[in-house]
Amino acid sequence: MKLTLRIWRQDGQNGSGRLVDYKMDDVSPDSSFLEMLDLLNEDLIESGDEPIAFDHDCREGICGMCSLTINGIPHGPERMTTACQLHMRHFSDGETITVEPWRAKPFPVLQDLVVDRSPMDAIQQAGGFISVRTGSAPDGNAIPISKEIADYAMDAAACIGCGACVAACKNASAMLFTAAKSSQLNSLPQGKAEKDRRVLSMVASMDEAGFGNCTNYGECQAVCPKGISLDFIAQMNREYAVASVKQIFGRA
């Protein structure tokens, strides 16, 4: 395949960025998008240029590190697929492909296609846990959890924390990401004790980091490589409302 790649280049966090065109002549349709970038980087190094910096690690769609906006869509055109598992057979010969980093105010670009997603960690630190010391757990079968609840929690827990939901949202909202974790833990009997505090702290951290509000566009769900459902946002909104009222009466 012959391709033209229009890629965002930026020198460091404070540098100015620009789109630069690169031509590739011999791309295998069986290679993944990142493998295609590997080969482009090999060419750049050979010709004395600096390679394009992009985040990646597991290359099997689970670590959540890769973060490319391809033709305007986070992770590119294939549904339920991270950029690392996107294969070139989904593009056509002669196509021009635009590659940009995640675009969201809380995610400053560090270089080229690499962004800083640490505010997502901060949200998890605010309440994305069940307070249990190592060694203090009861037997795993002590509390039966119905299969429905376990499966529902697993659906929420499948989030890989890539941030595509934020990048796709015109408000740069992190609601889907935050709701996935709070709903997972709040649905399980083990997590109920801290339910109110969890949802209040996580939402506060989300607001503090400058993520926008949810206005129900649903772009987040559409680009989520793990198919995390908007229903979790509804659950979080409900739980947040209840917890806020309880807080007024000093019960949260």
Added chain:
Amino acid sequence: MILDSKIPDGPLEDKWQNHKFSNKLVNPANKRKFNVIVVGSGLAGGAAAASLGQLGFNVKCFCYQDSPRRAHSIAAQGGINASKNYQNDGDSVYRLFYDTIKGGDFRSREANVYRLAEVSGNIIDQCVAQGVPFAREYGGLLANRSFGGAQVSRTFYARGQTGQQLLLGAYSALNQQIAAGQVQMYNRHEMLDLVKVDGHAKGIITRNLVNGAIESWSADAVVLATGGYSTVFFLSTCAAGVNVTGAFRSYKKGAGFANPCYTQIHPTCIPQEGDHQSKLTLMSESLRNDGRVWVPKDPKVSEKLRKKEIRPRDVAEADRDYFLERKYPSFGNLAPRDISSRSAKEACDEGRGISGTGFGVYLDFEDAIGRLGQPAIAERYGNLFDMYQRISGESGYETPMMIYPAPHYTMGGLWVDYNLMSNIEGLFVLGEANFSDHGANRLGASALMQGLADGYFVAPYTVANYLAQVGAGVPDPDGPAFREAKAEVNDRTNKLLSIQGKRSARSIHIELGRIMWEYCGMSRTEEGLKKALALIPELRREFWSNVRVPGKGEQLNIELERAGRVADHLEFAELMCHDALNRDESCGGHFRAEHQTEEGEAVRDDENFSHVSVWESKGADTAPVKHKEELVYESVKMATRSYK
């Protein structure tokens, strides 16, 4: 090099309890005076950092990824073993212990493995309490599945994402400690050296991967949980960033490297298709519960399949060779990984392989789908079938999947004693980075178990015991030992940037990978290993005279990161080959073609090799020196492994 395994006295089943009681304790009020560095945030590192933080120690945790949640433990799919015996099928601590020792081909340390089995149940309890959504039965109780090398169902799982869920559990515990100020987290920091003060590990040197700053960090103890080294093969199931640097730099500073030749080739990976490839994707071994592995009996039929003249479903039942079921009737498709991988290679070497390259075998679900229906199979393995389709473009429901073995896990690692402390005082090594529990072959679903056992239930006791003995006293991070190590790191970085040759680090890594796969892969010979030992130093010279690393040190520089890792692989690969050549026997994942039965099974030499080979560094161009830890079996009787 002194190798004292410090195995406690007494009967096997009492060792750990007695040892915990005899450990020295740190008074709760004094714990805040101690500082511990943890390198790596995977299951072992994340669990250790969180648990040490909960105890009140000040922890600094480092990872090279942009978040601790991305450590490569996340990619583990199938499950985690524990001897809960919830199935009432005859499991016990002793059986899990025995299966692990046998699976490791009698090359692991009895006392460590017993402790692993002993704490396995606690791990499940801990993870459930953290909110890990393990699979459940309709009655609400935990579900189990079977895994290779065992005849009981003891594997707990969370769909095909068990590693992810367990890691996110550890990450959540870590997050709580970060929020509480007990753990300081340093993302995008790579450890480039270990610092010793008066013979004790007291700190590390890191590179900040965002701005390139080289920094010194000091502490009372250093915990390494830096994972394995399968990326020495370039193509492996590992994440792109996985590297040997943390362990190898420690080896260069005097830590013994144990059994580096014990590498695991995983049988169920998607075969290589072209030269563009950057990794091989693993599909969980749990697929072998329901999938049947076969190739045609006749190489001519295989050739037709390779040329796509016929389709796999066109091959009649009588013309198929279900080779694992044929050779190992009692374990069948669930034979251990080393045995399954070698059998697949054998079939392909006979010309019976399928897939374009001839290096592939079928994993067929037709029977299981016929028996249970497609929805049941989708419920069990849906995400794996999706992944297969995404990569290969074919549906595993409609046509058999194609699989081939690929480098996956490394049983070798830094030598540790019963306390998981290396021969360098104060340097603890956990998880895949150490050597102790899996011998020459690891069973499926045991890596997650070991990482979490080390992190949650072993290190918190043994690190505390060490700290109580040495007392608090963090050295100055600008002291002479730190300045010296930092200068070495700076020199090395500058050297990499100054060569400005013609080749990329990646191209040299690919070449190294080919050498290692050819001569130190699934089957090894004296001749081949000697050849590799001649080729690797040549390639290393090529690297140090002709590599090109663009850009500067003081910036985010992906090529500089890569080149540093490849440089360490180029030295480490030689150590692996030395060990493989020296171990003149076949055992587990280490298969020396000279030592096999007529049927192609591994032949151990217990008389001469019933020991751990521990290597001491003597510098880059001098052969390493071997030391031995004899393996003493008090409880189990060494036997020839049989899965027939």
